[in-house]
Amino acid sequence: MFKALQLSRKDDQFAAKLVELEEAELPLVQENPVTLAVEFSTVNYKDALALTNRSPVVRKWPMVPGIDGAGTVAASAHPGFVLGAKVILNGWGVGESHWGCLAQRARLSGDWLVALPQGLSTRQAMAIGTAGYTAMLSVLALEREGVSPGAGEVLVTGASGGVGSVAITLLARLGFQVCASTGKLGETDYLKELGAHAVIDRATLSAPGRPLQKERFAAVVDSVGSHTLVNACAQTRYGGTVAACGLAQGMDFPGSVAPFILRGVKLIGIDSVMAPFEQRARAWARLASDLDLGKLALITRGIALEEALEVAPALLDGQIRGRVVVDVNA
Ligand code: NDP
Numbered sequence: 322m323f324k325a326l327q328l329s330r331k332d333d334q335f336a337a338k339l340v341e342l343e344e345a346e347l348p349l350v351q352e353n354p355v356t357l358a359v360e361f362s363t364v365n366y367k368d369a370l371a372l373t374n375r376s377p378v379v380r381k382w383p384m385v386p387g388i389d390g391a392g393t394v395a396a397s398a399h400p401g402f403v404l405g406a407k408v409i410l411n412g413w414g415v416g417e418s419h420w421g422c423l424a425q426r427a428r429l430s431g432d433w434l435v436a437l438p439q440g441l442s443t444r445q446a447m448a449i450g451t452a453g454y455t456a457m458l459s460v461l462a463l464e465r466e467g468v469s470p471g472a473g474e475v476l477v478t479g480a481s482g483g484v485g486s487v488a489i490t491l492l493a494r495l496g497f498q499v500c501a502s503t504g505k506l507g508e509t510d511y512l513k514e515l516g517a518h519a520v521i522d523r524a525t526l527s528a529p530g531r532p533l534q535k536e537r538f539a540a541v542v543d544s545v546g547s548h549t550l551v552n553a554c555a556q557t558r559y560g561g562t563v564a565a566c567g568l569a570q571g572m573d574f575p576g577s578v579a580p581f582i583l584r585g586v587k588l589i590g591i592d593s594v595m596a597p598f599e600q601r602a603r604a605w606a607r608l609a610s611d612l613d614l615g616k617l618a619l620i621t622r623g624i625a626l627e628e629a630l631e632v633a634p635a636l637l638d639g640q641i642r643g644r645v646v647v648d649v650n651a
Contacts, residue, residue, distance in 0.1 A: 324626060324649070325424030328371060329383040335374040339627045342385075348420050353399035353431035357408065360392040361447035362422040362647045364624075364632050365483065366569070371416060372633035380418040387647075388415055388594075389450045390422025390429075391443035399431025407437035409605065411451045412594035423629055425649050435601050438609035447646045448621040449608055452483030455593040457604040457612075459484075459542045459564035460491050462589045466540075466562040470496035473539035474519070476553055478502045478526065479569050480512055483620075484544040486643045489515045490616045491608075492542070500538070502526055502549070508642060515616055526552040527570060532577035533584070545569045551576030557586045566591035569639075620644050625651040 327340045347356070370376040371386045379386070394406045402408060413433040415421045420428070437446055463475070475492055479485040480501035492499045493516020501517035502525075503509075509520045526549045536558040543550045544567030554563050557580060565588060580586040596604075620643035624632060629647050636645070 323425035325385045325426075326372070326387070326626060326629060327383050327385055328374070328379055330374075337372050337374075337630055342424070344426055347426060347428040350428055350430050355394055355399050355402055355408075355429050355431040355434060356396040357390060357410065357422070357427045357429055358393045358395040359390045359422050359425055359427055359649050360443040361390070362387045362649055363389050363447045363450040364629050364636060364645045364647060365389060365451045366567070366636065367451070368416060368423070368629070369633040369636040372630060373637060375637060378417055380414075384416070385420035385424050385427075386416045387421030387423030387427075388412055388417070389447060390427055391437065391446040395426070397431060399434075402431050402434060402436075407443060408434040409437055409446045410434055411454055411601065412596070414594065423626065423647060423649065435598075435605050438605050440609045444646060444648075445614060445617060448617050448644050449487065449612065450483065450644060451593050452644060453487035453608060453612070454601070454604050455566050455591060456484050456488035456491060456542065457608050458591050458593060458596065458600065459488060459566050460495070461600075461604060461607065462564045462591060463540045463542070463562055466587055466589065468540040468562050470498075473558060474498045474500050474537060476500050476502060476538040476541040476556070477517070478523065478541070478549050478553060479544035479567060480517065480520070481505045481508045481642050482544060482569065483644045484542075484567060486515060486620045487612070488542045489517050490613055490620065491611060493517070494611055494613050504639060505642070511619075511642065514619065523549065529575065530555060532579035536584070540564070543567065547571030547573050548575060550574060554580040554586055554588060557584070559584045560586070562587045562589060564589050564591050621646055623648055
């Protein structure tokens with residue numbers, strides 16, 4: 322038997338609770354199945370949507386949520402992962418259409434796994450989680466577009482959230498000047514400790530604005546979407562790059578093409594869920610080498626499995642700072 326959170330829906334009645342399941346109940350996997358003894362998971366924005374049923378994230382019922390997991394291989398039919406190997410899982414629809422890692426056991430395809438990079442523990446990997454891995458994918462996108470520390474200020478929106486906190490930490494370590502946009506000005510000291518050189522009120526970006534505004538930012542990492550993303554594009558300098566990875570304000574893009582056709586601004590979409598293996602492996606290798614683990618500890622708080630049920634609504638209401646790691650065995 323193992324402990325898991327389980328989401329169910331019957332006659333439009335949604336329930337989320339801690340249950341005990343048998344290993345035989347784990348879903349079958351055709352391609353290279355691996356059974357994972359999960360050590361740590363996390364509560365990402367998408368997990369919070371699933372745990373609260375606030376958005377139709379879950380595609381099959383009942384569902385074990387948890388889009389991220391890190392732990393030890395307990396059984397493997399995948400040639401690349403032997404018994405006892407430490408691995409990370411992010412995305413691939415796990416926790417949405419396939420049982421996930423807010424549980425002590427998960428059966429996954431070995432093709433979805435990344436080996437835990439040297440220098441990171443399974444807990445640190447989950448402190449990073451999909452949010453941090455997405456922040457890294459965003460930084461890699463800026464680098465691919467030639468954005469360098471000398472280019473000028475980089476705006477990070479949703480700054481006190483998971484993606485934002487890791488993005489600031491990474492960019493600051495790489496030598497970028499980071500401007501953090503937040504609704505929590507009370508967290509200014511925290512954001513500066515992560516490495517932000519300037520902190521601005523997100524209200525300056527979240528309302529409708531002019532199509533072209535004063536050029537300020539060389540690049541942007543945006544986890545907020547909607548008017549914030551539109552204004553961020555409108556304030557991006559000639560030839561700059563905007564990495565769009567989130568929708569905390571909204572999924573809409575109520576803007577104009579002016580920054581793209583008059584200033585050559587590039588808008589790059591970031592997807593972590595189906596990102597190909599090479600991109601994942603590269604992102605995780607860079608996280609292991611470039612992320613300041615002292616700062617990661619500052620970003621992170623730990624909870625037990627059942628507490629994820631309380632944290633989820635608070636996270637969606639913007640009340641959680643940084644990242645939440647779930648010790649599934651606590
Ligand atoms: P968090 O909840 O940790 O952070 C989101 C932050 O956005 C909040 O802390 C808050 O920061 C800000 N925010 C919240 N509500 C609003 C609002 N109404 N208007 C403006 N800002 C707001 O979530 P994550 O960082 O984990 O994820 C952020 C986004 O990125 C989510 O939309 C998520 O779905 C998306 N995402 C996308 C991925 C991908 O593959 N593309 C992968 C991972 C996440 P503050 O108070 O500092 O302003």
